[in-house]
Every structure is written in structure tokens, then in C-alpha cells.
Amino acid sequence: AQSVTQLDSHVSVSEGTPVLLRCNYSSSYSPSLFWYVQHPNKGLQLLLKYTSAATLVKGINGFEAEFKKSETSFHLTKPSAHMSDAAEYFCVVSAADTGRRALTFGSGTRLQVQP
Amino acid sequence: GAGVSQSPSNKVTEKGKDVELRCDPISGHTALYWYRQSLGQGLEFLIYFQGNSAPDKSGLPSDRFSAERTGGSVSTLTIQRTQQEDSAVYLCASSSWTSGSTDTQYFGPGTRLTVL
Numbered sequence: 001a002q003s004v005t006q007l008d009s010h011v012s013v014s015e016g017t018p019v020l021l022r023c024n025y026s027s028s029y030s031p032s033l034f035w036y037v038q039h040p041n042k043g044l045q046l047l048l049k050y051t052s053a054a055t056l057v058k059g060i061n062g063f064e065a066e067f068k069k070s071e072t073s074f075h076l077t078k079p080s081a082h083m084s085d086a087a088e089y090f091c092v093v094s095a096a097d098t099g100r101r102a103l104t105f106g107s108g109t110r111l112q113v114q115p
Numbered sequence: 116g117a118g119v120s121q122s123p124s125n126k127v128t129e130k131g132k133d134v135e136l137r138c139d140p141i142s143g144h145t146a147l148y149w150y151r152q153s154l155g156q157g158l159e160f161l162i163y164f165q166g167n168s169a170p171d172k173s174g175l176p177s178d179r180f181s182a183e184r185t186g187g188s189v190s191t192l193t194i195q196r197t198q199q200e201d202s203a204v205y206l207c208a209s210s211s212w213t214s215g216s217t218d219t220q221y222f223g224p225g226t227r228l229t230v231l
Contacts, residue, residue: 034219046221101170101212102173105157108157
């Protein structure tokens with residue numbers, strides 16, 4: 001079985017300050033991990049993915065995430081927030097190597113960016 | 116290139132009616148997925164197609180829900196005798212997964228279903 005816990009339902013930052021969105025996962029197998037972003041009334045857009053190559057993964061729009069197996073974490077960071085980053089962010093786990101293809105989503109973190 | 120498209124973007128229906136939701140995957144993607152996003156339940160997997168067959172239907176909430184895929188392309192999700200709890204955004208995703216690779220799923224904009 002696999003699961004994802006996003007530790008904060010809401011995060012508020014000021015424009016230009018760092019962003020940290022926290023995610024812990026549980027998986028019986030070597031997981032693939034993703035971060036998706038959803039802007040209001042839009043579909044889900046892939047930010048980045050971890051696939052057991054490099055533990056530090058760089059994504060689009062300046063986001064990156066670090067896979068830490070010892071902490072079972074996959075936190076999303078960005079050095080400097082922009083107003084356009086305001087959206088809902090989902091941490092997602094896949095256990096495709098088990099044969100199960102469904103993604104398991106966290107409950108989401110809503111990021112607010114204050115001017 | 117074109118992404119995943121879904122239609123309609125919004126659907127309002129009366130309780131007890133049947134609805135059909137359509138998904139056009141990215142051209143060449145062999146895998147297609149349906150998910151549901153609702154306030155109370157978050158994002159949930161419904162069903163997955165590889166080609167025209169559905170190896171995993173484990174997320175379909177009841178026998179009122181069914182889906183098919185034809186020609187390895189377009190998929191239709193059908194909800195019969197809709198109930199108010201079916202109100203949600205239905206998301207479709209597709210991927211070009213091949214064995215041994217990581218499956219990256221690309222999502223459409225969704226269909227917002229409201230059951231009155």
C-alpha cells in the first residue's frame with residue numbers, strides 16, 4: 001500500500017521569500033514521486049518527478065524537490081515566490097513497479113503569495 | 116502539441132439522469148486514466164485503460180459508473196442514475212507508459228459535473 005501526507009493544508013508567503021511545501025510518503029516499494037500544481041479552474045500540471053535517479057529533482061518555474069529516503073520525505077521548495085505561484089499543489093506517489101498504475105494523491109496544499 | 120481534452124467542460128444534470136463524459140488523450144498515448152476530484156474526498160482514481168482494455172477498475176465507486184475506450188483513443192465515462200454525491204470534477208489523464216519506465220500522466224482540464 002502507498003500513501004502521501006501533505007503536512008500543511010495552507011501555506012502563505014510573501015512575494016520574493018522562499019517556499020517550502022512538505023510531503024511525506026509511505027510505500028512498500030520503490031516509489032515514483034511527483035508534484036503537480038493546479039491553478040484555479042485549471043487542470044493539473046506536472047511540476048517535477050522523482051524516478052530514483054538523482055535525489056534532487058529540478059522542475060519547472062524554479063521549483064525543486066529533494067527525495068530523502070531516511071525521512072520518507074519529498075518536500076517542494078522554491079527560493080523566491082512569485083505571485084503567479086499561488087495555486088494548489090499536490091504531492092503524488094506511484095508504485096508502477098508493483099503493476100498498479102493509479103496515482104495516489106495527497107490532500108493538497110494551497111499556496112498563497114502575498115504582495 | 117495538443118494536450119488531453121475533455122468535454123463538456125461543465126455539465127449540470129438532474130438527479131436520476133444519465134451522463135456521459137468524454138476524454139481525448141494525447142495522440143499516441145496508450146494509457147488513459149479517469150480520476151475524480153471532490154471537496155470531501157480529494158483526488159481519487161477511478162479506472163485505468165491500457166489500449167481498449169481496463170486492467171484496473173478498482174476505483175469505480177458503484178455499478179452506476181462505467182467506462183469504455185474505443186480505437187485505443189477516445190474514452191467515455193458514463194454515470195447512470197446520477198446522485199448528488201456524484202457532483203465533482205472528473206479528470207482524465209493519459210500517458211505513453213512502456214514497461215520499465217516511469218509513468219508520467221498528463222491531465223486534461225476536467226469536466227465539472229453538478230447534480231441537482
